[in-house]
Amino acid sequence: MKVVITGADGQVGRALLEMAPEPSRVKGLSRRDLDITDADAVRASLERERPDWVFNAAAYTAVDRAEADADQAHRVNAVGAALLAGAATAIGCRVLQISTDFVFSGEQSRPYRPDAATGPVNVYGMSKLGGEVAAVNETAGKALIVRTSWVYATRGQNFVLRMLELMRSRQELTIVADQVGSPTWASSLASALWGMAGKDLNGIHHWADAGVASWYDFAVAIQDEALDRKLLVRPSVLRPIRTDEYPTAARRPAYSVLDSRSAADCVGMTPRHWRHNLGQMLDRLAIER
16 A cells, blocks of 8 residues: 655654554655645645555644634645545545544534534634545545544644643643543554555544543643653642633634544454553653653
């Protein structure tokens, strides 16, 4: 299997490169290598590489900035996805489009199944839903779309690294406690994505680590696990707050837990609990320091 991975310098892109199974041949393309909003460049790149699959991990992910930068968010997340899917289809290549829990409104209180009604509450979620629709349309329904949530890794911009940075510099932090989801390690996601492509799946699927947490729960676990690994020298006071006490430009879904059972059954994998994977990630971070 020959695979092109866009967004190869991002959290998921790097994890996909690291987790690539033998004997696949993988070409990682960073934003510097390929602007997915450039139709000519996309077409030329795929015609040159002639892959079996394109994994689209390129995305505009600045959720709050997207509220004032809607055109660019849409251009990358929707138009870019359409250009990739169209060019891939033209050469007989499959498409894996990575999407997000933010396509949901967060108004229900049970895990969202892949066939649940969407209803994004911010520009970022709307743009990612646009990418899903584009991938489906451009491939005549043959795209593989995988939604995930709350992704983190040892590099990049994510909640775990931000919390560690703040915990080192502040004695007290306030953390939102009424938004609930499933933290997901990029390496866990990457392993599942390779498994789904290997099974030649299509349609919409979900993958997130098992269990649920609020951002406050997640922060408490980060601090406890980091202290155990000497990544922090002292604890900070963590105080739970409501969403309305921490206003942001973009609304977030209050509940965005994903039901991953269909994907797990298809690939024969069971998601590990998020707390276990957090520990695994922090072990790696301790080694990399």
